[in-house]
Amino acid sequence: TxxxxxxxxxxxxxxxxxxxxxxxxxxxxxxxxxxxxxxxxxxxxxxxxxxxxxxxxxxxxxxxxxxxxxxxxxxxxxxxxxxxxxxxxxxxxGLTEKENWIGTRKGIRSTEGLSVEERNEMIKENPAYGQIICRCESISEGEILDAIHRPLGARSLDGVKRRTRAGMGRCQAGFCSPRVMEILHRELGLSYEEITKSGGRSNLVIDRTKDASANAKEVE
Structure with a gap:
C-alpha cells in the first residue's frame, strides 16, 4: 500500500x-x-x-x-x-543480438531441499558447505563464498544477504553479521573498517575499541 x-x-x-x-x-x-x-x-x-x-x-x-x-x-x-x-x-x-548470448547465469549452490545423502556429498566435496553461518536461514559458508567469488560478487553484508538470504531470518543478522564480516575480510582483503552494510558510507565499524578509547583520552 x-x-x-x-x-x-x-x-x-x-x-x-x-x-x-x-x-x-x-x-x-x-x-x-x-x-x-x-x-x-x-x-x-x-x-x-x-x-x-x-x-x-x-x-x-x-x-x-x-x-x-x-x-x-x-x-x-x-x-x-x-x-x-x-x-x-x-x-x-541499431543493436543486434549476440548469437552466443547466454541469457541465464549459474545460481548459487544451496543445501536447501537436499537429502541427507546429497548434503553429505556436497560437504565431502567442499567442507565449507558444512559450516553453517546463518542459523536462522541455514546458510553455509560455502554459499557465502560462492556469492562473493561469482561474477559481480557480493562486497557488503547486504550483498551477501540478497544473494543467499544470510541475515534475513528471525535475529535479523544479529548472530551472523560478525561471521559474514570475517569472511568478507578474509576473502576480499578488506579491513573491518572498510566493510559496509550496503555500500557507500554504511560502515559498521569505525575503529577498534581500545584505539577509540585511547583517541578519546588524547582529545580530553
Whole structure:
C-alpha cells in the first residue's frame, strides 16, 4: 500500500501506518500471524498525478530511458516493460543480438531441499558447505563464498544477504553479521573498517575499541 507525502526523504514507519496495513491485509488473509513479523520498513517512489506509466527517452539525455510512475502494477508489468524498453533501444541504436548470448547465469549452490545423502556429498566435496553461518536461514559458508567469488560478487553484508538470504531470518543478522564480516575480510582483503552494510558510507565499524578509547583520552 502507499500514501502520498510531501517529505521527499520520509522513509519512516508509524504505528498508525502499520495498523492500517494490518487492517487492509486482514481483508485478504484471515488470521494473519502478525507476531511473526520480523521487521517493518518503508520506501519512496515517484508519483504521477494521472496514474499513467511514463516510459520514454529523456529529451536532453539521449539513450536515457525514463521508467517512472509505475507504482503498484510494476511487479506484474516489469517483464513487459523490460521487453518494450529493450525493443526501443534496439531500434534507436541499431543493436543486434549476440548469437552466443547466454541469457541465464549459474545460481548459487544451496543445501536447501537436499537429502541427507546429497548434503553429505556436497560437504565431502567442499567442507565449507558444512559450516553453517546463518542459523536462522541455514546458510553455509560455502554459499557465502560462492556469492562473493561469482561474477559481480557480493562486497557488503547486504550483498551477501540478497544473494543467499544470510541475515534475513528471525535475529535479523544479529548472530551472523560478525561471521559474514570475517569472511568478507578474509576473502576480499578488506579491513573491518572498510566493510559496509550496503555500500557507500554504511560502515559498521569505525575503529577498534581500545584505539577509540585511547583517541578519546588524547582529545580530553
Amino acid at each position: 502507499a500514501v502520498d507525502i510531501e517529505n521527499r526523504e520520509g522513509c519512516n514507519t508509524t504505528a498508525a501506518g502499520i495498523a492500517d496495513l494490518i487492517a487492509k491485509a486482514g481483508d485478504h488473509v484471515r488470521d494473519l500471524p502478525i507476531r511473526k513479523v520480523i521487521t517493518s520498513f518503508a520506501g519512496l517512489r515517484a508519483h504521477e498525478d494521472h496514474h499513467e506509466f511514463i516510459i520514454g527517452e529523456v529529451e536532453d539525455a539521449p539513450h536515457f530511458i525514463d521508467c517512472a510512475g509505475i507504482e503498484s502494477p510494476g511487479l506484474t508489468s516489469s517483464p513487459a516493460i523490460g521487453e518494450y524498453v529493450g525493443a526501443m533501444m534496439k531500434e534507436k541504436m
